[in-house]
Amino acid sequence: MSGISRRRFLAASVAGCAATTLAGPKKALAAGSFTGYSDGMGVLVDLTRCIGCRSCEAACNKEQNLPAPDRPFDDQTVFDETFHGGKQKRRPDENAYTVVNRYNPESSDHPLFRKVQCNHCNEPACLSSCFVNAYTKTKEGAVVYNPKVCVGCRNCMIACPFNIPGYSYSSAFDPVVKKCIFCHETRLKNGLPPACVDICPQEALTFGKRRDLLKIGNQRIQTHPGRYVDHIYGEKELGGTSWMYLSSVPFEEVGFDPNPGNEPIINNVKDFLGTVPMVLAIWPAMFTGFHLLAKKRDGHDDHDQDADQHNGEEGGEQ
Amino acid sequence: MSAKQVLTTLMMALVLVATGSLTQAADMPEQASLDTLAKLFDGVEFDHAMHTDLGEDCSACHHHTTGTGTTDERCISCHADSDEVASVACNACHVADPFSAEYINRKSLNLYQYHVDMPGLKAAYHWNCVGCHEAMDGPTGCQDCHARTAEGDDFYRADASDTSTSGKGGH
Ligand code: SF4
Ligand code: SF4
Numbered sequence: 425m426s427g428i429s430r431r432r433f434l435a436a437s438v439a440g441c442a443a444t445t446l447a448g449p450k451k452a453l454a455a456g457s458f459t460g461y462s463d464g465m466g467v468l469v470d471l472t473r474c475i476g477c478r479s480c481e482a483a484c485n486k487e488q489n490l491p492a493p494d495r496p497f498d499d500q501t502v503f504d505e506t507f508h509g510g511k512q513k514r515r516p517d518e519n520a521y522t523v524v525n526r527y528n529p530e531s532s533d534h535p536l537f538r539k540v541q542c543n544h545c546n547e548p549a550c551l552s553s554c555f556v557n558a559y560t561k562t563k564e565g566a567v568v569y570n571p572k573v574c575v576g577c578r579n580c581m582i583a584c585p586f587n588i589p590g591y592s593y594s595s596a597f598d599p600v601v602k603k604c605i606f607c608h609e610t611r612l613k614n615g616l617p618p619a620c621v622d623i624c625p626q627e628a629l630t631f632g633k634r635r636d637l638l639k640i641g642n643q644r645i646q647t648h649p650g651r652y653v654d655h656i657y658g659e660k661e662l663g664g665t666s667w668m669y670l671s672s673v674p675f676e677e678v679g680f681d682p683n684p685g686n687e688p689i690i691n692n693v694k695d696f697l698g699t700v701p702m703v704l705a706i707w708p709a710m711f712t713g714f715h716l717l718a719k720k721r722d723g724h725d726d727h728d729q730d731a732d733q734h735n736g737e738e739g740g741e742q
Numbered sequence: 743m744s745a746k747q748v749l750t751t752l753m754m755a756l757v758l759v760a761t762g763s764l765t766q767a768a769d770m771p772e773q774a775s776l777d778t779l780a781k782l783f784d785g786v787e788f789d790h791a792m793h794t795d796l797g798e799d800c801s802a803c804h805h806h807t808t809g810t811g812t813t814d815e816r817c818i819s820c821h822a823d824s825d826e827v828a829s830v831a832c833n834a835c836h837v838a839d840p841f842s843a844e845y846i847n848r849k850s851l852n853l854y855q856y857h858v859d860m861p862g863l864k865a866a867y868h869w870n871c872v873g874c875h876e877a878m879d880g881p882t883g884c885q886d887c888h889a890r891t892a893e894g895d896d897f898y899r900a901d902a903s904d905t906s907t908s909g910k911g912g913h
Contacts, residue, residue: 473865475872477884482898497898498884615843622841627865631841636850640859647816 464565465612466634466666467621468641469539471678472651473628476500476524476537480620480629484522484541487607487619491519500526513679516540517590518602522620529677536671538678539620539629542567542588542604543658544666547688550580550589558601564613565634565666566606574600585662585684606666634666641670663688770794778838779864782894786867786887796878803870804830820856836866 482497484490495502503526505514513525522541529536548567551559558574561567576599581589589603607618616622617631630637641656657675658668661684669675676682770790777785794800800808805817809826812818827834837845840862852858861869875882884890890898 479898485899486897493899493902496900496902498900617841625864625868627840627861630859632846633850636846636853639853643859 461563461565462635464563464634464666465606465631466544466565466637466668467618468630468632468637468656469667469669470628470630470644471536471538471669471671473626474524474537474539475626475628476503476526476535477625478502478524479623479625480539481520481522481524483619483623484604485520487610488521490521493520514540516542516588516604518592519590521590521602521604525679527678529673531673531677536673536678538669540586541620541667542606543586544604544606545662545688546665547663549583549585549662549688552688553579553583555579562608562613564606564608566608566612568605568608569601569603571600576600585681634668637668641668644670660686662686776832776867778833780888781891782897783884783888783890800830802874807835832866832870833863836861836863838863840865 478497478500481493485493485497502514503524506512507514514523516523522539524537524539527536527538544561544565544567546561548559548561550569551561551567554569555577556573556575558569558571559567559580560569576591578591578599580601581591589601592600592602606612607616611618621629621631630640632640638656638659641659645652645654645656652670652672653674655675656668656670657680658665663686669680671678674682772789772791774788774790775785776788779785793803797803800810801812801814804810805814806812806821806824807827807830809824811823812821839845840860849858871887872882874880881887890900895901
């Protein structure tokens with residue numbers, strides 16, 4: 425069985441898998457060569473323009489109705505926060521779908537700032553790793569998820585090469601994935617840029633059709649010799665991403681994995697899923713189980729929401 | 743038309759006739775309100791006269807649009823001696839909404855032309871002003887140029903502090 429069928433199998437259903445296998449070589453080119461919907465949108469992040477004002481974080485917080493932050497969004501002391509013995513900078517989590525970090529790269533005489541959020545992969549590992557099909561890559565380019573079917577297994581968290589999905593533990597029985605959704609519901613699908621792009625005073629974030637952004641990125645590199653390293657991060661990395669980056673210093677100096685490969689991450693995913701035949705054997709039973717679970721959760725939806733609100737109020741009074 | 747207005751008009755006409763190069767000085771606003779985007783911050787009352795005293799020539803901010811030519815290498819091949827354009831205000835070219843579907847579609851069709859990657863109005867202001875202020879040691883803090891509004895305080899969660907985190911629950 426080829427790697428293609430495995431990928432297909434994971435992304436869709438058993439039926440989908442069978443169809444792919446039967447379809448043979450014609451469909452095989454889908455593996456690693458899907459560059460997203462042709463009119464899919466993206467964002468080109470230009471690190472040379474970002475001034476670390478954190479307005480994008482504030483805009484995200486407001487747009488997505490996230491909890492109040494520990495410190496105001498214009499407080500730059502957050503850039504000094506590190507974790508795991510100083511090795512790790514701030515990461516997005518269930519309370520903040522995007523964070524800005526400061527770097528002091530060797531090859532630059534001034535600090536650089538980098539906004540971190542979901543990169544909305546063309547072939548998302550989170551999506552491929554999800555047993556209950558909670559994830560969707562929309563035609564507009566966003567990778568969104570359906571919290572109603574999420575069973576909280578955290579596969580996507582392990583699968584994501586950028587370490588993005590966070591979990592909400594507000595209810596111990598209802599952990600649910602939380603991450604940047606490109607403002608899909610409130611903006612993207614209505615033809616509007618995400619809130620972070622809208623607020624940025626520096627146009628460090630350029631919103632547009634992904635294929636146009638590649639041309640614009642290359643144009644910037646060409647018209648400003650010496651300003652950029654000659655590379656658009658995310659053009660090819662891991663099968664390509666909707667959010668891409670330009671930098672004045674080598675990407676590893678601003679916290680990127682310099683060489684993640686151009687293959688989508690599905691190969692890692694299959695390792696931790698175990699062998700495909702085994703999955704094939706248990707799939708029907710497992711799927712039925714998850715389906716029942718999802719259905720059950722649907723039925724209790726109102727109740728869960730009440731519980732959440734109740735928790736929130738309690739918290740507020742503490 | 744009052745006597746004073748007639749006099750002013752006459753004087754301006756005289757100046758215009760006397761010397762072409764003074765045209766700009768006569769048209770040039772002393773003060774400009776940059777406030778079309780004001781929301782989280784107040785608009786900027788821009789002291790144009792003070793800045794023209796500082797600047798070497800108009801093209802330092804206005805590219806080639808004021809008819810004074812440009813020294814930027816990348817522009818000079820086409821705009822070494824371009825005529826003055828009808829409106830030299832920033833917002834005549836830099837749009838307030840550079841990511842509207844309409845603007846993005848238009849961009850798509852003209853990708854190989856010049857000026858496609860033109861910043862919107864907000865970025866044009868900030869690059870022009872802050873870039874120069876950095877180089878000339880001018881003020882660069884947000885509120886050095888425009889005070890934050892009450893809506894802005896809300897937006898940036900000015901009231902958030904570490905002591906309030908216990909109120910968020912979850913621990
Ligand atoms: S960055 Fe991670 S969470 Fe976002 S689409 Fe890619 S794999 Fe999924
Ligand atoms: S709003 Fe723009 S300039 Fe400010 S931190 Fe975010 S990306 Fe950087």
